[in-house]
Amino acid sequence: MVCRFRPYGHSRVALHRDIEDARQAEGQTINKKKIIFAASAGLIVILYLLLISRGRPEGFILGARADNAGAMYDRGMKWFDADGRPKEAMDILREKGLTHFISGITVSPLGEYGFDYVLKNSLRMAKSGLIPGAFLYLSDQACSVDIQGSPLLWSTYPGSEKAFAASGFAENIARDFKSAGLRFRLYSIGHETDLAICGVSMRDDRAKAFEIIKAAADAVRKNDSRAKIMISLGRWWDVEAAVDFFSAAMKYGINADYAGLSFYPQSSYEGGVSTPSIKAFIRNAETISGMSGLPVIASGASYPNSSDGGRSPDPLYPLTGAGQRDWLIDMLAACYNSPAVKGFIYTLPEDYTGGTGNSALFSSEGELLPAADAFRAFGEPLMNAFEYAEKALASAKPAKTAELKAIMDEACFLLRDGAVEEAKFKARQAEYKALQ
Numbered sequence: 326m327v328c329r330f331r332p333y334g335h336s337r338v339a340l341h342r343d344i345e346d347a348r349q350a351e352g353q354t355i356n357k358k359k360i361i362f363a364a365s366a367g368l369i370v371i372l373y374l375l376l377i378s379r380g381r382p383e384g385f386i387l388g389a390r391a392d393n394a395g396a397m398y399d400r401g402m403k404w405f406d407a408d409g410r411p412k413e414a415m416d417i418l419r420e421k422g423l424t425h426f427i428s429g430i431t432v433s434p435l436g437e438y439g440f441d442y443v444l445k446n447s448l449r450m451a452k453s454g455l456i457p458g459a460f461l462y463l464s465d466q467a468c469s470v471d472i473q474g475s476p477l478l479w480s481t482y483p484g485s486e487k488a489f490a491a492s493g494f495a496e497n498i499a500r501d502f503k504s505a506g507l508r509f510r511l512y513s514i515g516h517e518t519d520l521a522i523c524g525v526s527m528r529d530d531r532a533k534a535f536e537i538i539k540a541a542a543d544a545v546r547k548n549d550s551r552a553k554i555m556i557s558l559g560r561w562w563d564v565e566a567a568v569d570f571f572s573a574a575m576k577y578g579i580n581a582d583y584a585g586l587s588f589y590p591q592s593s594y595e596g597g598v599s600t601p602s603i604k605a606f607i608r609n610a611e612t613i614s615g616m617s618g619l620p621v622i623a624s625g626a627s628y629p630n631s632s633d634g635g636r637s638p639d640p641l642y643p644l645t646g647a648g649q650r651d652w653l654i655d656m657l658a659a660c661y662n663s664p665a666v667k668g669f670i671y672t673l674p675e676d677y678t679g680g681t682g683n684s685a686l687f688s689s690e691g692e693l694l695p696a697a698d699a700f701r702a703f704g705e706p707l708m709n710a711f712e713y714a715e716k717a718l719a720s721a722k723p724a725k726t727a728e729l730k731a732i733m734d735e736a737c738f739l740l741r742d743g744a745v746e747e748a749k750f751k752a753r754q755a756e757y758k759a760l761q
Contacts, residue, residue, distance in 0.1 A: 385661055386511070386622060386668025387700055388425030388458065391415060392467070393676040395446030396437050404675065404691045414675035415453040417693060418686070422700030426450045427458040427670055429516065432476035432494055433465040440498065447507055458511030461498065461541060463491055463523040470517045470559035475524025484533030487523055492540040499548035512552050513624065514541045514579075517559030517587055519566070527570075535577040542579055557585025557624045562593065562601075564609050571617035583667065584617060585624030586610055590638035590652075591684075601638050603652075607659045607666070614665035622668035623660055627684035628652040630694055641750065643757060647713070649684075650696040651753055657703035707749045711736070714752040717759035729755050 394414050404414040415426060428447055431438040447457050462468045465476045475482075479490050495514070502509055515522045515538060525534045542554045556574055558567050571584045586606075593601035610621040628642065630649040637644050642652040653671075660666040674686040674697075686697045702709040714736070718729050736751035 384667075386425050386670070387423055387657070388427050388511075388668060388670040389415075389418060389423055389674045390427040390429065390460070390625065390670055390672050391450065391675050392429050392437065392446070393673060393678075395442060395449060397675065397678070398449070402678075402691065404687055405693060407693050407697075409692075413449070413453060414687070415450045415455055418674060418697060418700070419453045419455055421697045424456060425458055425511070425668075425670075426453075426455045427460060427511065427513075429460040429462055429467050430498060431462050431465050431467070432478065438462065438467055440501070444502070444505060444507075447502070448505065451507060457502075457507050457509045458513075459498070459502075459509050460513045460516045461495055461545075463494070463515055463537065463541065468516045468518075470519050473515075473518065473521035473524065480524065484525060484530065484536060487525065487533075488536045488540040491523065491537045492544040495541040495544040496548055499545050499552070503549060509549065509552055511555060511583075512542075512545045513555040513557055513585055514538045514545075514581075516557055516585075517625070518556065519558045519560050519563075519570070531573065532577070535574060535579060538574065539577065539579045542581065546580065553582040554580065555583040555585045555622060555624065556581045557587070557622075559587045559625075561586040561588050561606055561609055564612050567609075567613045568616045571613065571619055575618065581619060583622045584613060584619040585622050586613070587625035588623050588656075589625070589627060589672075591627075591629055591635070593638065602641075603639075603656050603659050606656075607663050611663060611665040620667045621665050622670065623656075623666065624670050625672045626656065626669065627672045627674075628656075628696075629683045630685075630696065631683045633683060644683075645757070645760070646695045647717075647753075647756060647760060649694065650699055650702075651710070653696050653699035654703045654706050654709065657699055658706050661703065707740075707745055710749045710752040710756075714756040714759070717756040721759035725759060729759055732758065 391414065398413070403411045404417055406412050406417045406420070415423070426447075428443045429438050430440060430443050434440050436442065443459075451457055463476070464472070464474050466472055466474060475487070479487050482490060499509070499512070518527065518534070518538070520527055522534050523537050525537060527534050538556060545552055545554060556571070556579065558570060560566065567584075567586070574581065588606045590601040606623075610623075614621045628649050629644050630646050632644040637648070639652065642648040657669055660669045671686070673684070677685040677687045677689050677691060686694050688694055714733060718733065721729055732751060732755040736748045736755065739751055740748035
């Protein structure tokens with residue numbers, strides 16, 4: 326029986342060999358087509374990258390406000406790089422492409438925003454090779470649009486005496502940092518001063534408020550002529566008010582170098598903004614810069630990596646690690662390629678505890694999240710979108726293969742046809758589905 330079927334067995338082997346040879350030949354033909362397609366797609370990508378690289382600004386600030394790194398370190402909390410090795414948070418982010426760190430400083434010397442703490446924290450972060458900067462809150466609290474109280478020691482001072490006190494405070498800060506070997510390159514006088522600064526209302530007595538800002542700015546320049554001065558607002562969507570504020574500040578004699586605008590898509594709905602998109606922010610920033618004459622820095626920004634029960638503030642970017650990464654890539658690319666924007670500061674990337682924990686660039690266990698790649702990946706958002714997608718597809722469930730392949734094929738055709746943005750988001754769609 327076995328011998329009888331041996332010839333048949335040999336013919337089956339030959340048949341299988343013929344089929345395999347045919348498959349290999351077909352595969353070679355397909356591979357040639359893929360190579361031709363990849364070459365043409367690659368040419369499109371190269372042309373695209375050459376186009377966007379024209380006129381890119383030098384000295385662009387890639388910063389982070391990392392107020393809580395020192396306190397977390399002192400409590401024994403840890404951060405881990407992509408290989409699982411424990412390191413300082415800012416060491417990890419510098420290796421990823423971060424260039425600056427910013428610290429908030431209160432008038433009160435006590436607490437996590439007092440001078441002694443900030444000096445210790447700044448010296449630690451400066452060892453990472455990052456360039457320091459500061460928000461001078463001119464308050465005893467970390468300031469935001471709704472928190473602009475007067476320092477307790479200055480609470481009874483009239484406007485002119487507050488200006489004198491602000492000048493002395495700024496002078497001491499700039500001098501003491503220089504004495505410690507720290508050369509701060511950016512000082513923000515106040516932070517998100519839309520409504521007030523140092524307890525003085527912008528609506529009721531703008532002249533006194535501007536007097537305080539000017540006094541502090543002049544004191545910084547007197548003690549550090551190389552430092553740049555920023556004044557900032559939180560309501561990026563109110564273009565008319567922002568143009569009025571920055572223009573009036575310049576007319577008053579405040580010698581600012583930058584206009585700061587905060588951009589938190591997850592909280593922009595509170596201002597009645599229905600579409601807190603990156604394009605909307607850049608459009609407003611360019612209008613504000615053009616009409617005020619000041620270049621813009623995105624002076625505070627972040628995006629969640631998980632949901633706390635709310636909806637995604639931008640439907641293009643899901644509340645996941647990959648969604649946070651892609652938002653940061655696109656935000657950085659948009660800022661970097663805008664002639665009006667000269668920098669970007671991410672808020673509390675190190676702090677995976679507390680209320681802002683889901684916007685950190687580290688997990689609740691201190692592990693580095695995908696978004697940290699954005700500080701380098703933003704230079705080539707299209708190519709990285711395809712790379713991330715291919716990596717996700719390689720480990721996706723087999724049941725999803727056909728659907729994901731169809732999406733990637735569509736992304737490739739879009740790219741071949743020159744629809745670059747559509748191709749990028751289509752590739753990301755494939756990645757998001759693969760990761761579900």
